[in-house]
Amino acid sequence: MGRYTLRRLLQLVPVFLGTTFIVYYLVWGLSDDPFAGKCGQRECSASYVAQMTERYNLDDPVIVQYLKYLGALLTGDFGQTFSGTEVSTLIATAYPVTIKLALVAVAIEAVIGIAAGVLTGLRGRGFVDNLVLVSTLVLIALPVFVTGLVLRQVLGVELGWIRTSVPGDPTIGQLLVPGFVLGSLSMAYVARLTRTSLVENRRADFVRTAIAKGLPRRRVVGVHMLRNSLIPVVTFLGYDIGALMGGAIVTEGVFNIRGIGGLVYRGIEQQDIATVVGIVGLLVIVFLLANLLVDLLYAVLDPRIRYD
């Protein structure tokens, strides 16, 4: 497994270079005048343009600009935003919030989703099954911003049970509702995935064998059935955690969570190359690592899967 892991880690390098270059090129190409609108309704002064052009090497060809940026990045210098804030500081304040939110969302997804899936998958058709199917259908049909705005309005403004926004350094409790909103869609998928997978495996040979051996039902379900049924679910959750670590522009906006999603969004809007590329580069690495972790987890869940 060690060599496999190493190989996967090495694959990170070309992917990282490729994505950051593409993103750099795209942000750079957004507009041919990065200073339009920077100084309000007035035109920027020539000296301001000259200074900024020099600071961000805007006079060089885009490939040279990118290489200079990459060189600085390798020495740990994420660069500065146009407003003179270090991008690394921005990431350091925003990323913990995003991670917290992502973990809360995934925890909610996993716990509620798998529980609902197991419940319906084992019981088969009936009231609970229908209830879960219909409620997940509703969650899937609703866009996240609708769920978010409705919950904020009802729980925050009307009932006053939660704060309508989340403070800068939120506690887990304050992130529960935003986490639920963020994870609601995936939660519905997880429930359905678990249910289908369980229903399929219920008739599998190894389950029949386990029952025939006279194993207690708890062990049949808990060890044999569930562990095998969870492989697609873990794949999905792994992908989802990677995506959630990339921030959530809509949910962050609704609850004013100062996370990484809003930061990237603002960076793109203001054409702040340093912010966008720095964060996206980081997110690419996080995403790839999350996927690697999932692949390694397969081997844990299913001993038949071997790497090397």
Place this chain on the structure above:
Amino acid sequence: MRRLVTIVAASLAVALVATACGGGGGGDDQSARTIGIEWGEPENPLIPGNTTEQNGGDVIDALFAGLVKYDVNTADPTDEVAESITTTDNRNFTIRIKPGWTFHDGTPVTAQSFVDSWNWTAYGPNAAEAQSFMEKIDGYDEVSTEAPTAPTMRGLRVVDPQTFTVALKAPFTIFPLTLGYSAYYPMPQKFFTDRPGYEAAPVGNGEFRFESRTPNQSLTLVRNDQYAGSVKPQAQRLEFRVYSEIQTAYDDVVSGNLDHIRAMPSAALAGDRWRTDLGAGAHQKEGLVTDSLGFPLYDPRFANPDLRKAISMAIDRQAIVNQIFGGVYRPATGYATSAAEGFVPNQCGEFCTFDPQRAQQLLAQAGGFQGPLTLTANSDGGHDPYMQAVANSIRQTLGIDARYTPVPSFSEQRRLANDRGFTGLFRNGWQGDYPSIETFLTQLYRTNASTNDYVYSNPAVDAALSQADQAPDIAAADQGYAAAERLVLNDMPNIPLWSRPVIYGNSARVAEAEHNPLNRQDTTTYRLNPQG
């Protein structure tokens, strides 16, 4: 392998618990005495001469005090740090400053603090955003280029620690009135000797001191008990909180998580919901912000003033204001707003009045209009609804194929303006810098002015503006500007639409928190209700 699973699960649980404990705000007592203010990330470091946008400006106004201060209700300027501003020829000004003013680091505010600050802002290589505010001072042209031939402006001279003189290039009667703008604030020595230190913890001479800042989250100020101004600050602490969506901030104010909001989301304006929600906390006063639609005069299709007037008269301003802005905005009758000194009502006359018949008549006189008429605005600024309505109004009245064609961002809109790339009407938002009618004219309509996006040029207007600049006193200057405004309106290079009032809201916790007509927060008025 099962051990691994348990370990992963256990560490995840530990992480969750650990972060749960790590959170939690400061002491309740402190937060109970802090006023939370809706805010956005500033675009530049907090340097007065390098800040022209609202977010940075709001904090700078609390951190600094200028030579004059605008009254919170009338915007009339009164001397703040200045003891007197005198002149005999409206070109050479002698400014005496009051003794006893200090910066937050204890160093005194002297004439040199002002002169150094203004010179820094004007100096080309410093690339300050507010550079052009110094352009009237003698010697500006030599220092403002990329390769300056002089280190400082010769028009500024320190006489003694409490006095300095300003020589302008040409007489500018209303100069003292403009000095309340943040670009004219003094700078402490620390800024010149330790710039990174200053940027990390800005030092001013105003009613609040810098306490701390978390980028992209919040910034806190505490009361400056050594403040030398006549009106002392009352609030203990101000916390400027960054919001990405104004609606969230609004809900926070309504539900008591935030104390002050600097604008209203359009959903709250509709049906006057904000007045019901906020009650006594809902505030509105006349401001200095106007919306208008400019013509690209470099496009020969718009050369005829009658055509331009016909389009102006085809817009039913009052109906649009009622429908889209809940009747809160004021239909324009000229370029200036009533909060500006020198404002004359109804300057535009019939040309800004909705009159379908007369509009059709003028259009026929001008020979009609060929092809689609495009109206352009940036769709990231909430302009879509009213631009759509204006296009409809023109189409229905004149039978022209008027279409709203948005561009995605403000920067794209500015790029088109700078490249002279508009092919139809384009939206203009203008925020006056100081409460004078002049701020609505010179920058916009003088030949080759900095924001003359229409490429409008009328020698008579230029002459009228110059004459007003040199008028013997402010009353005469105002009359001159009003005359110039009439001249411009008669050419109609830019269709006035409406003025936006200053709108802000306070939570139930707040006793008072006012903006002045320039839509800048007067933080000396901020105070909470006594705790019961």
